[in-house]
Amino acid sequence: MSQAPLIFMVDDQAGVLKALGRLLNAAGFSSQAYTSAQAFLDSGNAAAPGCLILDLAMPEMDGFALQKALAAQGSDLPLIFLSGHAGIRDGVQAMKAGAADFLTKPVDEDALIHAVQQALERNRIARNTRLERDNVVARLASLTAREREVMDLIIEGKLNKQIADTLVLAEKTVKIHRARVMNKMQVRSVAVLVSLLNNLKHTSA
């Protein structure tokens, strides 16, 4: 599971790819280069840990198109755009679409390495968040329908008696459901459950 992060690079200029690869290598990173967006998509590395440095202007599929495609796949890879000409519009568009950074060529090593480190950190966090959420979702999925109903009322702060009245259940039955919910959701307090569900709600926004 804990795969070493890789720096993926997509640029139609082989020379640029080679030089960037060397620089990243010298800075202690491992990199993998692709000369077209399609080649990268075909590699299946969209879900791999790491980050993607991509050229904005490329024949066939350009940077934005790749960003779109990756987003569609739900890739967590942070994207660092490298653009030949620093157009503000392009930068804004890329950032709005979730890019981690937008750098202009020629790029200084410090700026690049900093961006790469940031992206990797972000990817790490993102990947963790994703794992956590997936866990919560899996717990939620293990609840029965009745347990789900009971949980919804619990996080609203309802007492057992009130829940029993609402659901026309015996108070005792409500108690059993509450215990199963807390158990299945792996929480000890209602406050933690609420926080867990809130987080989930945010990340899936």
Place this chain on the structure above:
Amino acid sequence: MPPDEQARLAALRELCILDTPPDPGFDRVGRLAQALFGVPIALTVLVDAERQWFKSVLGLNITETSRAVSFCSYTIQQDQVLIIPDAASDPRFADNPLVVGPPYIRFYAGVPLTSSTGYRVGAFGIIDTVPRALDDQQISHLHDLAMIVNDELNNKRLNEITSLYRQEQERLKKTKTLLQLVANNAPGMLGYWNADLRCAFANDAYLHWFGLRPEQIIGMHIRDLLGETVFAQNLPYIHAALDGKDQEFERTLSKPDEEIGHTLARYIPHRVDGKVMGFFVQVSDITVVKLAYQQLEASRAQLASMLSAIPDTVFTHRHDGQIIDIHALASDDLHLPREQILNRPLDEVFPASVAQQFIAAFAAAKQTWAVQEVSYRLQHNGQERYFEARVVATLHQEWIAIVRDITERELNRKNRERYTAQLSDQLKLTESAVRDREASLALAADAANLGYWYLDCETEQVYPSEQWCRQRGYAVQSTFPVAAMINCGHPEDQAGIAGVRDGILPEQPFFDYTYRIVLPDGEVRWMSSRGRGEFDGAGKLAMVRGLSIDISNLKQAELDLAQKQQEVTYLSRLATMGELSGAFAHELNQPLTAILSNAQAARRFLAKGKLDELEDILTDIIEDDKRADEIIRRLRAMFEKTPAIYQLVNVNSMIMEVIHMLSSDLINHHVAVRTALRSSAPWVLADLVQMQQVMINLIKNSCDAMVGVMAPHNEIMISTDIDSEGQVHIRVVDQGGGISADIAEQMFAPFFSTKVTGMGLGLSICRNIVEAARGKLWAENNAVCGATFHLRLPAAEKKEAL
């Protein structure tokens, strides 16, 4: 007067003393008389017919006086001394002017002087201004003195006669010598034979003929000289000559040198007092004359036969005023019967006016020895006929007139004249019309600064209008040699001007040529000549007409325009390049990015001591740097403002370079470029940068055409080829929206644009560039979608190799 006055005067003349210079002998006697008698005046006087002449005069300052006042004329009437003691009291002399006036003679005493023949020719006298008397002794002395004078007078005569005789002798001798000389040098033979037929004289020619010396011939008998035969032949002439008759006869003789000679002999009798003493012989060698005469006869015969052959009437007119010979081919040619012409004077043969004309012509012919012409008309056979005569004078005081009937010719001439006059009238009308038109034309030509000229190809002369001369700074002249037309050209253009003629062909007779001329002050002007050639029947260029116009201002404007055009082309290129600057920056960023990253990587490796990859990195850096440099170089060329340099351009390479330059922009526009270039590259003669400018514009244009259009491929297709006409054909095919009909016409016009940002100069300038390279640029819609831009340029000669 003495009764024998005539004889006396003759005796006086014989003395030959009148008007001779003073003689000291006579003066000496005079002085003796003055001293002896104590008189102031002493005279020796000769009495001439009308005067008395003083041979010697002492005491008076005169040389002669009238005989009327003479005292001496009285003296000579007597044998004795004449003494006048006082003239004033002598009735003969009292009123004599010499007595009443100077020298106031009162006394005179004179003794007559007598010639040897006994005539009293003068007097010796003494004179005084006072009355005197002489005694007998004195009279005797005076007489003696007079006798001295008388002797002196007659001695003088004797001496003179002796001298004259000597002179005569001398002259005779000279004459004889001269005669001998003349006789010897005379061309003919001269001789003299006495009556006894013996030779007395023969000149050198005579001697030479017979081969004798003078001493041999003198005294020789004529028979011995001539030989028996010739003597017998000549004898009748000899007898006749001795009878006193001149003889003349010809002989053909063998000369001593054995050639045949012709001689003409003349015997001339020598008479003295009616008696024939002998005869002169004169023989001329007439061989040459004879031959000439024979030739003359032959010529005459020839002339006669020639005359008989000529159709003209010929008559000979003699100096005595008659026609002595007439020749006519047919008697009908004569206006009168032959007998009425022959031996008749001119005025009987011709009307008076015609005769006068002939006489005047004869006079002129004789004076000038030149042929004279006479024209006249005659009624002949009831018809008026025209004649023309040519008159020549001969050496024999004759004139020959050759008369020709020129009636036909004359009538023809008159008809022609009438016809010509009619034509001339018409011509005058036409001419004045033409002149009017020419004047208007000339005015218009001058006003338009047009020089009109034509070239006569045969004489190589140019006939220019005044304006033409003025255009070239020439003095106005009606004609120039063709060289003047060429020489005024700019040295670089002279060959071209001279060659214009070669381009004029019967099927294409027009020409239009622009060239420079250099004015005398060195100013260069641009001229344009256009016109056409005219060909003769054989298809040879006979004449070239042309109009020349000074187009310097136009040319300057054209040059200015070209300058502007170049500016605009450049500005347009700058604009295009500006639009593409982002793409170019991107392009340049690629190598720069690689260089920076490589360099920084290298530094890191160095810091860690990892050196194994450094060499590769450095190699890559150098490569990328070169790439960047290449891009910059290419861009600089596009930004540089240089005049167009026409050179051979490889069309394929040029297109590939442009595609490369535009690659970033094409990527930005999501446009792919596909090429289908001719395998062996076509070459054109053009300015590389301008061609690239055209291609950039065309490709960008196609890109723009495909923006916002749902094109199937978003692809531009560029192809090169050489078409059937040998032209290089470049096509740029897009798949955009095509060209709408309403802009198809205007898209190549300046300032036309469908784009918001465009200057609208792109296509207009592209077309200018292409046309300047003698190419063509146009666009048309594709069958399915999009449009194609066509660019055709003349293919340049170039080895098809890279």
